[in-house]
Amino acid sequence: MPIVHNLPETPAFLDEKADSPISEVALRVVVERKDWQLNVIGTATLIGGHLAVTARHVLDHAIQAYGAKQKADGQVEIDSFELKLYQVLPGPVYRIWKVYAAWPCATDIALLHLGLDRATSPDEKVAWKQPRLRVLSPPVGQKVVAFGYRESRISVTEAEDGQHHIELNDRPTTSIGTVTQAYPSGRDAVMLPFPCFEVEARFDPGMSGGMVIDETGALCGLICASLQTGDPNAPPISYVASLWPMLKTIISVDRGDRYPRGVSYPLIDLAIDGLLFVNDLHDLDPAQFPDKRLGPAGG
Secondary structure, eight states: OOOOOSOOSSOEEEEOOTTOGGGGTEEEEEEEEGGGEEEEEEEEEEEETTEEEEOHHHHHHHHHHHOOEEOTTSOEEOOSSEEEEEEEETTTEEEEEEEEEEEEOSSSOEEEEEEEEEESSTTSOOOOOOOOBOOSOOOTTOEEEEEEEEEEEEEEEEOTTSOEEEEEEEEEEEEEEEEEEEETTOSOSSSOOSSEEEEESOOOTTOTTOEEEOTTSOEEEEEEEEEOOSOTTSOOEEEEEOSGGGGGOEEOOOOOTTSOSSOOEETHHHHHTTSSOBTTGGGSOGGGSTTSOOOSTTO
């Protein structure tokens, strides 16, 4: 992603076009049930080939509402409903990705393993857009840009020939604000007990799981919560889940011909092997990853 220039001095909350370039990596999270019952429940972000992230509470909502199987290793198998990610590319071209497995992380993040379900141009080669990651919180005072989908409505109509037409309406939204506080170990023991940071910015329902990028364009967190003060004159306060705890999550996504198939490994292995692009990999606390060679700090 490019460096972000000329950000407003005060918080901004702006609607974007449905097929803006950011929608290539920011996808709608949709629950599909039998009889064409569809519900949009949040936002997801692509971070690599066949791999996306969303807020853990978005996944938890789907599991609690519609059911799923959880294996002993923590992996969630989606079986009683289908979890899909809807992607809009310039054109517009539409792709729908099926979530085959999910891994809740020890934070408000869930990792999603994807496979292409259907597309308006099914023979077109997929060119993965991978954002660079900043897994530690940005410093206080830095501007950040958040993106997610709000006010989502989805309907299905059936034609005389039996074909179904899906109509999705929402408001792709950019929210710009300033980091006001960092919580390396969590803000509290109940609501936000995980590494996160506070921003003076507005996040609305539906934007949960959406990307937050720093001034260099690196993905630095996911939208996770907002604080309602009840004072209409008070600045908006929201919270972003830091990314580094997800690197400890054990997943089992096959990595290609150079790697063994059907094995489990921590997500940080993808970063060490260059399959995820992490700007501050060498600034991580080695004590959190005792068996990994992270290299010199700041390297």
